[in-house]
Amino acid sequence: MLLEIENLAVEVAGKRVLKDVNLSIAEGETHVLLGPNGAGKSTLFLTILGFPQYDVVEGSIKFKGQDITKLSTAERVKLGLGVSFQTPPAIRGVSVRDLLKIESHQDMDEELNPRMQELAKQLKFSDEFLDRDVNLGFSGGEVKRSEILQLLAQMPDFTMFDEPDSGVDIENVELLASEIGTLLDKDKPQGSRKRSGLLITHLGYILNFVSADRAHVLIDGVISCSGNPIEILEDIRKNGFNGCVECAQCL
Amino acid sequence: MDVLSVRNVYDDAERAKDKKAALGADITIENFSDETVNALDMIDDLDDLDKQTKKDLLQVGVDTEEKNRSGSFLQVDQSNIFTNNSMSDSIEVMNMGVALEKYSWLEDYLWNVVKPDADKYTAKTALNEQENGVLSGYFVRSLPGTKEVMPVQACMFISDEDIMQTAHNVIIAEENSELHLITGCATGDDVGSAMHVGVSEMYLKPGSKITFTMVHNWAEQVEVRPRTGVKLMDNSTYINNYILTSPVSTIQSFPTAYCDGENSRAIFQSIQGGKKDSIIDVGSRVLLNAKGARGEVISRAVAQDESQIYARGHLAGTVPEVKGHLECHGLVLSDDSFIYAVPELEASSANLEMSHEAAVGKISEDEINYLTSRGIAEEDAESMIVRGFLNMDITGLPDELAEQTQRMIDMSLDGM
Numbered sequence: 001m002l003l004e005i006e007n008l009a010v011e012v013a014g015k016r017v018l019k020d021v022n023l024s025i026a027e028g029e030t031h032v033l034l035g036p037n038g039a040g041k042s043t044l045f046l047t048i049l050g051f052p053q054y055d056v057v058e059g060s061i062k063f064k065g066q067d068i069t070k071l072s073t074a075e076r077v078k079l080g081l082g083v084s085f086q087t088p089p090a091i092r093g094v095s096v097r098d099l100l101k102i103e104s105h106q107d108m109d110e111e112l113n114p115r116m117q118e119l120a121k122q123l124k125f126s127d128e129f130l131d132r133d134v135n136l137g138f139s140g141g142e143v144k145r146s147e148i149l150q151l152l153a154q155m156p157d158f159t160m161f162d163e164p165d166s167g168v169d170i171e172n173v174e175l176l177a178s179e180i181g182t183l184l185d186k187d188k189p190q191g192s193r194k195r196s197g198l199l200i201t202h203l204g205y206i207l208n209f210v211s212a213d214r215a216h217v218l219i220d221g222v223i224s225c226s227g228n229p230i231e232i233l234e235d236i237r238k239n240g241f242n243g244c245v246e247c248a249q250c251l
Numbered sequence: 252m253d254v255l256s257v258r259n260v261y262d263d264a265e266r267a268k269d270k271k272a273a274l275g276a277d278i279t280i281e282n283f284s285d286e287t288v289n290a291l292d293m294i295d296d297l298d299d300l301d302k303q304t305k306k307d308l309l310q311v312g313v314d315t316e317e318k319n320r321s322g323s324f325l326q327v328d329q330s331n332i333f334t335n336n337s338m339s340d341s342i343e344v345m346n347m348g349v350a351l352e353k354y355s356w357l358e359d360y361l362w363n364v365v366k367p368d369a370d371k372y373t374a375k376t377a378l379n380e381q382e383n384g385v386l387s388g389y390f391v392r393s394l395p396g397t398k399e400v401m402p403v404q405a406c407m408f409i410s411d412e413d414i415m416q417t418a419h420n421v422i423i424a425e426e427n428s429e430l431h432l433i434t435g436c437a438t439g440d441d442v443g444s445a446m447h448v449g450v451s452e453m454y455l456k457p458g459s460k461i462t463f464t465m466v467h468n469w470a471e472q473v474e475v476r477p478r479t480g481v482k483l484m485d486n487s488t489y490i491n492n493y494i495l496t497s498p499v500s501t502i503q504s505f506p507t508a509y510c511d512g513e514n515s516r517a518i519f520q521s522i523q524g525g526k527k528d529s530i531i532d533v534g535s536r537v538l539l540n541a542k543g544a545r546g547e548v549i550s551r552a553v554a555q556d557e558s559q560i561y562a563r564g565h566l567a568g569t570v571p572e573v574k575g576h577l578e579c580h581g582l583v584l585s586d587d588s589f590i591y592a593v594p595e596l597e598a599s600s601a602n603l604e605m606s607h608e609a610a611v612g613k614i615s616e617d618e619i620n621y622l623t624s625r626g627i628a629e630e631d632a633e634s635m636i637v638r639g640f641l642n643m644d645i646t647g648l649p650d651e652l653a654e655q656t657q658r659m660i661d662m663s664l665d666g667m
Contacts, residue, residue, distance in 0.1 A: 052620075072628075074626055077623070077625065089617040091618050093636075093640055094635055094639040102626070
């Protein structure tokens, strides 16, 4: 397994948000995380990422066989984790170009490498745009594309996407989906994919463009149901998350 | 009797010689020694300076090779040891004594936008002048209708312990001319304690523009009291950039721009990094006294260690149809440091527009997390945020000077 989460319980500011989460993702797999607002989806993401506010009180997270529960965020990222945020903060004086150089392990004095320049173009960013302060005054679509561009610089082995399609128009969803596909080795035959991912999506719209192997429904800090993404989404569309609650109660 | 006596400059100064400044710690001037004016020998070339001094000067934007400059001036302690006035046909650079001999009208520009009785520091400077003549400081002037894009560089350097350095500078941009200045202030490596008082008076004639970029790099026990006044006539533009990121004992300044001409515009941009136990009290004031005048005061302050920063800004609109904006952002990085932001707006007429924006706080955890999630270690993330925060876009400079200024800022932020 690439990522293995066992009996994970997490507190944020003393309040238990995740109760007993078990989740395994193998190499080359893409999983989807569904669930109502406040169920703990983002908490799970940020706990995997290791943000200090998320206090693991029980259980463990293993990545590539190594227990990373106590590692810092930067250390986890060095091991091959990556994330695209739904609403990342703006940072004055830190340009997209600077970040891309750091993320692609370039020297700051060098020009941005040709691969990243080409990818920036593909994601409809002008050269001048790269000199803007990251996320400062970006439109919703620009934020999402900049997040994906930064991940393309990192090329993580395991990438988490928090609502990568929210607030993005249809034309750009396809563009983003194609780059997300690159990050998840979708251009390769299923058997030879190495990169894995976990997508948070509300509406599942992105799944029309990015295929997923498995879906999990997180309700009230517990994964209440796992299975085929298309079937689960269909169920939720028909019965809402209440159906999942009932389903969980049967388990 | 000379003009300054007729104008009661010295009488006013005499009366104010014990007058405490309105702001800042009261410095005992007597603890510092007066230097004989022009006691040091002139040098022929800035290149003749020793290696360390060259480095110190470069740190504050003064290039001893004089590349891309339109003039140079260097005052060490109380001596003008170098002036280069032959680099541009558009610009005059002179030592004050020389300039006053050449231009009899220049006396009218002395003690006009800075008052001799403002406080004991201005009084001391004026009284020194009464005793020795107006000999220290520089005179820079751009001739009418000229636009020299290369900057004049001027430097005030303190080379010896316990010295009191005074300077009186006059900068004049004649009608429809453009003038750019880089001024650096620094102390020699072996200087611990000293005092600097710089009186600067600037005059912008109609349609002119001055940019004044100042980098301070004092030693840790230096008391600094610059006193600056700027008078703007119709359609003129003044841009003041101030950078301080090295430790100092105390610095207190509150340069004031008088927008007396219609459609005149004054912009103050400052970057302040407080370190060790520095006490930095730097403000900017713009008086909007004529129709269409605009003022902007933008500051970024970061307080570290045990430093204290008072970030002041004052805009006063006295007539209709003026506009002003004040922006003050501060980061407090340690529990022992502090920032006191004082944005003041004063409106004494209807139909004017003034606004302010001030925010002081710690580094945002969200921002640190965001950068660490890109693989940047926490400590590096913090320093990137601090540097980014201070690295504001300086507006209004010609391209080449903007690039140079950016390099100066980068250099200043290196140690942050």
